[in-house]
Amino acid sequence: MKRSVFALALAAAVAAPVAAQTGIPKAVKPKDFPTQPIEYVVVYPAGGGMDVTARLLAKYVEKSTGDKILVNNRTGGAGMVGHTYLATQAKPDGYTVGVLANLVWGDAMLRGQGKWEYTDLEPIGYLNSDALTWVGPTDGPLKGKSLKEILQIAKDKPGTIRVATVPGSMWEYLLEQVEAASGAKFLRVPFQGGGAGINALVGGNVDIAQGFFAEFRGHLDAGKVAPLAVASNDRMPYLKDMPTFNEALGGKDYIWAVVRFVVVPKGTPADRKAYLAAGVRAAMSDPELVAEYRKAGVYFDPVLVNSTSIANDLNRYAERERVFYQQTGRLK
Amino acid sequence: MVERALNVFWILLGVGAAAHAWTIGLTGPSGPESGLFPLLAGLIVAGAGVALLLLPSHRASAPAWPRGTALGRVLGVVVGLALMAFAIPHLGFAAAAAITMIVLLRTVERSSWIGSIALTIGAVAGVMWFFGHVLGMSLPRGPWGW
Amino acid sequence: MGALEGLATGFGVILTPANLYYCFIGSLIGTLVGVLPGIGPLAALALLLPVTFTLTPVAGLAMLAAIFYGAMYGGSTTSILVNIPGEAASVVTTLDGHQLARQGRAGAALGIAALGSFMAGTASLVLLTFFAPALAAIAIRFGPPENFGLMVLGLVCTLYMITGSAVKGVLTIALGFLATAIGIDVVNGRDRFTFGSVNLIAGIELLAVVIGLFGVAEILANVEHLARNTLLAERIRGLWPTAADWRASWRPILRGSGLGFLLGLVPGGGPVTAAFMSYAVERRIARDPARFGKGAIEGVAGPESANNAAVAGSMIPLLSLGIPSNAVTALLLGALVIQGIQPGPLFMTQRPDLFWGVVASMYVGNVFLLVLNLPLVGLWVQLLRVPYRVLFPIVLLLAVVGTYSANKNVFDLWVMLGFGVAGYVLRKLEYDLAPFVIAFVLAPLLEQSLRQSLVMSPDGAMILVQRPVTAALLAASAVLVVLMLRRKRPSKGGST
Numbered sequence: 015m016k017r018s019v020f021a022l023a024l025a026a027a028v029a030a031p032v033a034a035q036t037g038i039p040k041a042v043k044p045k046d047f048p049t050q051p052i053e054y055v056v057v058y059p060a061g062g063g064m065d066v067t068a069r070l071l072a073k074y075v076e077k078s079t080g081d082k083i084l085v086n087n088r089t090g091g092a093g094m095v096g097h098t099y100l101a102t103q104a105k106p107d108g109y110t111v112g113v114l115a116n117l118v119w120g121d122a123m124l125r126g127q128g129k130w131e132y133t134d135l136e137p138i139g140y141l142n143s144d145a146l147t148w149v150g151p152t153d154g155p156l157k158g159k160s161l162k163e164i165l166q167i168a169k170d171k172p173g174t175i176r177v178a179t180v181p182g183s184m185w186e187y188l189l190e191q192v193e194a195a196s197g198a199k200f201l202r203v204p205f206q207g208g209g210a211g212i213n214a215l216v217g218g219n220v221d222i223a224q225g226f227f228a229e230f231r232g233h234l235d236a237g238k239v240a241p242l243a244v245a246s247n248d249r250m251p252y253l254k255d256m257p258t259f260n261e262a263l264g265g266k267d268y269i270w271a272v273v274r275f276v277v278v279p280k281g282t283p284a285d286r287k288a289y290l291a292a293g294v295r296a297a298m299s300d301p302e303l304v305a306e307y308r309k310a311g312v313y314f315d316p317v318l319v320n321s322t323s324i325a326n327d328l329n330r331y332a333e334r335e336r337v338f339y340q341q342t343g344r345l346k
Numbered sequence: 347m348v349e350r351a352l353n354v355f356w357i358l359l360g361v362g363a364a365a366h367a368w369t370i371g372l373t374g375p376s377g378p379e380s381g382l383f384p385l386l387a388g389l390i391v392a393g394a395g396v397a398l399l400l401l402p403s404h405r406a407s408a409p410a411w412p413r414g415t416a417l418g419r420v421l422g423v424v425v426g427l428a429l430m431a432f433a434i435p436h437l438g439f440a441a442a443a444a445i446t447m448i449v450l451l452r453t454v455e456r457s458s459w460i461g462s463i464a465l466t467i468g469a470v471a472g473v474m475w476f477f478g479h480v481l482g483m484s485l486p487r488g489p490w491g492w
Numbered sequence: 493m494g495a496l497e498g499l500a501t502g503f504g505v506i507l508t509p510a511n512l513y514y515c516f517i518g519s520l521i522g523t524l525v526g527v528l529p530g531i532g533p534l535a536a537l538a539l540l541l542p543v544t545f546t547l548t549p550v551a552g553l554a555m556l557a558a559i560f561y562g563a564m565y566g567g568s569t570t571s572i573l574v575n576i577p578g579e580a581a582s583v584v585t586t587l588d589g590h591q592l593a594r595q596g597r598a599g600a601a602l603g604i605a606a607l608g609s610f611m612a613g614t615a616s617l618v619l620l621t622f623f624a625p626a627l628a629a630i631a632i633r634f635g636p637p638e639n640f641g642l643m644v645l646g647l648v649c650t651l652y653m654i655t656g657s658a659v660k661g662v663l664t665i666a667l668g669f670l671a672t673a674i675g676i677d678v679v680n681g682r683d684r685f686t687f688g689s690v691n692l693i694a695g696i697e698l699l700a701v702v703i704g705l706f707g708v709a710e711i712l713a714n715v716e717h718l719a720r721n722t723l724l725a726e727r728i729r730g731l732w733p734t735a736a737d738w739r740a741s742w743r744p745i746l747r748g749s750g751l752g753f754l755l756g757l758v759p760g761g762g763p764v765t766a767a768f769m770s771y772a773v774e775r776r777i778a779r780d781p782a783r784f785g786k787g788a789i790e791g792v793a794g795p796e797s798a799n800n801a802a803v804a805g806s807m808i809p810l811l812s813l814g815i816p817s818n819a820v821t822a823l824l825l826g827a828l829v830i831q832g833i834q835p836g837p838l839f840m841t842q843r844p845d846l847f848w849g850v851v852a853s854m855y856v857g858n859v860f861l862l863v864l865n866l867p868l869v870g871l872w873v874q875l876l877r878v879p880y881r882v883l884f885p886i887v888l889l890l891a892v893v894g895t896y897s898a899n900k901n902v903f904d905l906w907v908m909l910g911f912g913v914a915g916y917v918l919r920k921l922e923y924d925l926a927p928f929v930i931a932f933v934l935a936p937l938l939e940q941s942l943r944q945s946l947v948m949s950p951d952g953a954m955i956l957v958q959r960p961v962t963a964a965l966l967a968a969s970a971v972l973v974v975l976m977l978r979r980k981r982p983s984k985g986g987s988t
Contacts, residue, residue: 053484059819060538061826069830073545084484087538088900090694092676095901098690127688176948182681203636203948204679206940213759213815219635219948228829232814232836309832349921356663363670363685370684377946380677380684383939387669394663404657406922416716423715423888424913427708430892431905439896443889450885469886477531477893480521481539484900485893 042292044285047108051082052290055104055112057096060087063228063310067141067274068113070306074297081293085113092183097121101130106279108286113141116273117183119332123345132332135277137325138287139294142312144226145246145271146188146208147256149215149239156221161243161262164222165196172199176220178211179204184270185211185224188245188259190342195263215239226272227252227311245270252311273315275328349405353398360392426450438488443470493844495622502848506856511551515853518555519860522562529570529887530703530894532579533563537823539897541830549831549846554853556827558861560820561613561803561854564763565861568605568796569872572598576707576887580698581763581799583706583929584771588784588791595787598873599731604741604789605796606865607733612749612797613858616804619753621851625840628812631757636944637955639760641965643938646765648969649772650930651976655785660923668931669939671696678936679943691903699898700907701932705925707891708912711884713919731870737789744774744794752798756805760937762818763799763806768930770798776972804854811847813837 054072058064065087072083088096097118104110112135122132150156156164156175168175177200179185185208193199200222205211208225215223216238223230223239227250233239241256245268249258259268276294278287297303304314321327339345363384370381398404412420426446433442444466451462477483493501506512525536536559544552567578572589585605592601619627634642647665654661674685675695686692733741748770755761755769774794775784784791809815814835816822828835833843840847875883895908915925949955957963 050487051484059822060534060541061816061819061823066826066829069542069545073542084482085542086484086900090697090899090901091690095690095694095899099901125683125693129690174950180681181679186681201948203944204681205944206678209816213632214635216813216815217632217635219633228834232834232838235834236837238837306832309834310829348917352917352921359670360666363673366685367673374680376943377952378939378943380680380682383935384670384673384685387666387673390666391663391670394659394666397659398657398663401659404659406920409920409922411920412716419715420712420916423708423712423884424909427888427892427905427909427912431902431909434896434902434905439893443892447885447889450888451881465882465885469889473889473893476524477897481536482542483535483539483897485896486902 042289044108044283044289047286047289048081050109051084052108053110054083054085055096055100055110056085056087057089057093057100057112057114057118058087059089063144063226063272064113064115064274066228066310067307067312070303071113071141071276071294071297074300074303075293078296078300079293093117094121094125098126098130100277100279101126101132101134104279106281106283108278108282108290110279111138111290112277112279114275114277116271116275116328116331116335119335120183120339123336123339133329134280136280136282136287137275137277137328138291139276139298140315140318140321140324140328141274141276141294141298142307143246143271143273143315143318144228144310144312145244145250145269146184146224147227147230147244147250147253148222148224148242149212149230149234150222150242151215151218152237152240154218154221158240161257161259164242165192165198168198168200169196173201175222176201176203177222178208178214178220178224180207180211180224184272187338187342188224188268188270191268192259192263195265195268212239231311246313248313250311250313271315273318273328273331274312275318275324348409348411350399353395356395356398357392360388360390360395362388364388364392422453423450434486436488438490438492439485440470440474440492441488441490443473493841498844498848499621499852501844502850502852503855505550505845505849506554506852511548511554511849511853512856514547514551514555515558515857516860518558519562519857519864522559522564523566523861523864525559526563526566526578526582527569528894529576529578529707529891530699531897532699532894533560534820534823535894535897536563537820537827541823541827544827545830549828549833550849550853552827552831553824553846553850554857556824557807557850557854558857560824561800561857562861564613564796564799564803565606565609565865567799568609568792569602570887572601572605572792573872573875574883574887575710576891577702580702580929580933581767581802582796583702583764583926584767584795585792586706587771587926588786588788591785591787592789592792593876597787598876599869600733600737600789601792602869602872603731603733603866604737604793606862606869608741608745608748608793608797609800609865610858610862611745612752613800613804613861614855615749616753616756616801617851617854617858620804620808624808624812627757628808631759631809631817632813632815634758634961635959636941636948637959637962638758638965639937639941640945640956641962641969642758642760643934643941645965645969645972646769646934647931647938648972648976649769649776650927650934651973652772652776653768653927653930654924656922656924661927664923664925664928665931668928669935671701671928671932672935672939678940679947691901694899694901696907696932697895697898697901697904698929698932700895700904701911702929703891703895704908704911705915705929707887708908709915709919709925711888712912712916714880715884731873733789740789741793744770744790745797747773747777748794748797749801752801753805755798756802756817757808759809759817760941761802761805763802764933765930766798766802767795768926768933770794807850807854810835811850812840814839 056068100112119132179202181204209229211223212225212230214220243259245259367381367384371379372381430446447466567582568585570576570578571582571585575590577583589601752766755766774790806817809817810821816825
């Protein structure tokens with residue numbers, strides 16, 4: 015299989031800094047820890063993208079460290095219940111670990127009501143990122159059109175093209191940005207998640223859906239959806255012909271991705287935190303896990319992969335999101 | 347008496363819900379907003395409460411409320427469950443369940459001490475084994491680690 | 493690959509000792525999980541997902557699927573014996589099933605439930621085998637307007653379940669709508685009726701409501717008269733359904749199978765809705781509806797068949813299109829993804845071994861479950877002889893763990909208790925609780941799909957008439973309402 019130079023560079027960027035470390039050095043393991051299974055908390059329902067990521071991670075951390083890990087779905091309120099639990103109730107004793115996405119920042123800033131801050135959760139490792147992608151139909155009047163052409167139609171005939179969105183989260187934000195930049199006006203049809211929107215697209219009930227590669231891949235292979243654009247910095251290696259929003263709209267702010275990382279509650283003892291972080295690193299350096307993640311269409315953000323302080327880099331991303339909320343009037 | 351109080355409660359609940367729904371917003375540019383369905387439901391609840399107050403034929407005929415020991419047993423179960431819900435986060439599942447079960451077995455129905463303790467240990471251990479080990483669920487632990 | 497060829501492949505795949513073993517284990521665990529109040533197939537599947545990592549995809553999926561439909565077999569057991577539903581899809585079975593048990597006919601009820609489940613499960617699998625792709629293509633076109641039509645029809649069917657005071661019935665349905673308003677409004681992403689509580693943001697958990705209203709309330713009612721040692725009102729009469737039972741049951745089983753299969757197929761349907769609607773249909777069609785609620789075997793045959801058929805129906809969008817129509821199939825999808833398999837429209841042609849292997853495993857699993865459940869009938873019936881004072885603390889303990897298993901949130905236990913007390917009081921005041929539950933289940937999707945339809949329609953509400961399936965469903969609902977009102981008028985003062 016041919017690989018582009020880009021893909022090779024990306025692979026090298028992932029492999030290089032962690033190539034030295036497989037397995038956990040004995041010195042890192044704290045005394046008397048762990049004596050019971052470690053709980054990996056996932057705030058979304060079992061079977062979803064976040065859950066699959068967490069379970070794959072747990073499998074490989076178990077392999078590297080030999081510790082028993084229980085993945086627990088604490089669901090409800092679109093993640094709010096689990097986030098609040100981790101930030102305010104979970105004991106910082108090293109037995110509770112959160113496998114989260116950057117959606118926690120939005121929850122903390124917009125819906126936390128001041129009861130907790132995202133800094134109450136300390137990142138210990140980066141997993142992967144999943145960029146939001148627009149897909150369109152493969153039959154009907156929009157068949158074969160590029161993103162630019164569709165934006166033009168939406169501008170000339172506002173409110174006629176139906177786009178699936180998930181209110182109150184990045185689906186809506188990306189749509190807002192695109193509309194603001196291009197003057198297009200879409201008809202927003204709300205759904206509970208990206209997957210439901212894609213189903214609606216395949217069933218002919220909306221014209222454009224927003225989702226992640228894992229969600230629409232089956233339909234893509236069967237020729238039922240057509241990729242339009244992706245909200246990431248670089249083109250995706252598995253869909254090289256699909257432009258990024260930055261390219262199509264000429265900017266650099268059209269970045270909307272789910273960033274998945276691992277946290278512990280603030281106050282976890284430093285040695286246990288280091289041990290847990292080492293476990294995650296060891297798992298992430300296992301080429302099998304990387305391959306499994308790649309199959310799901312994720313990408314590895316070079317900034318975060320090569321980060322020397324994952325907490326600082328992730329917090330920078332979080333603050334960038336805060337700026338977006340302030341600019342769009344969602345946050346005072 | 348209880349039924350009349352309940353009907354008043356329905357009216358208050360329905361009106362309160364409808365009022366709150368009104369403040370959320372009833373209709374938007376594309377149809378109903380968050381408040382519309384709760385408003386209708388609240389109005390129906392309140393209306394039904396009024397109807398029940400006014401129509402004697404729809405009332406229950408002589409409900410048999412518990413008295414004496416029967417009432418004690420019912421309250422015992424309620425208190426037992428409340429105790430358990432309260433204690434689980436602090437004492438862990440095993441301890442809270444054991445205490446509650448013993449209380450229920452001893453007070454709500456006067457089983458012997460030996461029988462109660464045996465049954466409690468067996469039941470709690472069985473549940474912990476099946477849910478904790480076979481299914482792999484993590485039940486809350488108390489300050490003593492289990 | 494034709495259907496029969498595919499099935500042959502599938503059986504070839506499944507009939508190995510290892511795969512059969514895991515299918516059996518899944519059936520066993522599913523039965524247990526169905527019997528235990530509170531914990532349902534969703535929680536069990538989530539907990540056992542890691543086990544499938546070490547298995548082959550066929551074995552893993554066969555096991556998980558067996559837990560799903562196994563729970564539908566087991567769920568009727570506690571409903572019939574102790575009037576406490578094993579899970580939400582078995583709530584309606586308590587209405588008549590437990591009355592049959594009190595009359596000493598628990599064996600007949602359990603037997604009909606098991607046999608009906610088997611027949612419906614197998615019949616729906618046959619439909620799946622031959623028509624899966626075509627049905628999936630139809631199911632995918634079910635958009636918000638069609639969902640709305642279906643939910644309205646479901647709601648109208650709920651009206652048929654009201655016994656006694658119509659005012660109280662309508663009140664409980666409205667309460668169901670109010671209760672689901674608590675939480676996040678999906679359509680605009682805002683909270684409503686949460687009053688700042690994190691726990692309420694999640695909304696109220698259905699399982700806690702069901703176990704509270706039907707489990708705790710039942711126990712509270714029973715501890716009043718502990719002088720009566722056991723639940724039996726009369727002695728146990730025979731362990732098997734009689735010929736009369738069969739004559740009464742075979743048509744509800746057929747109807748339940750068809751209805752359940754269709755409701756499992758469409759998004760927003762599923763075993764819970766299927767069971768409720770089957771009960772309502774049977775009640776509506778019966779020549780003597782007054783028997784319902786007092787031990788009518790049709791009230792067990794129909795719903796128990798419907799919930800099993802719904803399982804096969806809900807597997808169709810998953811296997812044929814990679815689209816989950818409910819939380820359990822979403823989990824099955826996740827299990828496949830973790831194994832590196834991406835279900836989608838090409839799944840059937842790219843991995844016929846897996847597709848047909850799973851289908852074949854479901855045939856085999858249904859046989860396992862029949863073999864497991866029928867002999868157990870005798871055992872379960874003996875449970876009725878256990879003194880209640882020993883039984884109820886254990887059942888309470890199981891109810892607590894089961895409810896906790898849904899979200900691992902102690903708040904749900906308070907919800908369970910609150911609804912338990914409420915259910916106890918309301919039952920004394922002759923309120924029907926089943927309509928509340930079905931309204932609670934249907935209301936969110938009804939509201940959501942109506943608002944989605946209005947948003948996506950250029951002509952506003954006209955979309956409901958323009959789309960043929962929606963129009964048909966709404967028309968059927970209107971006809972049913974008219975029929976119901978007309979039935980009430982001649983017998984004014986009598987019961988419905």
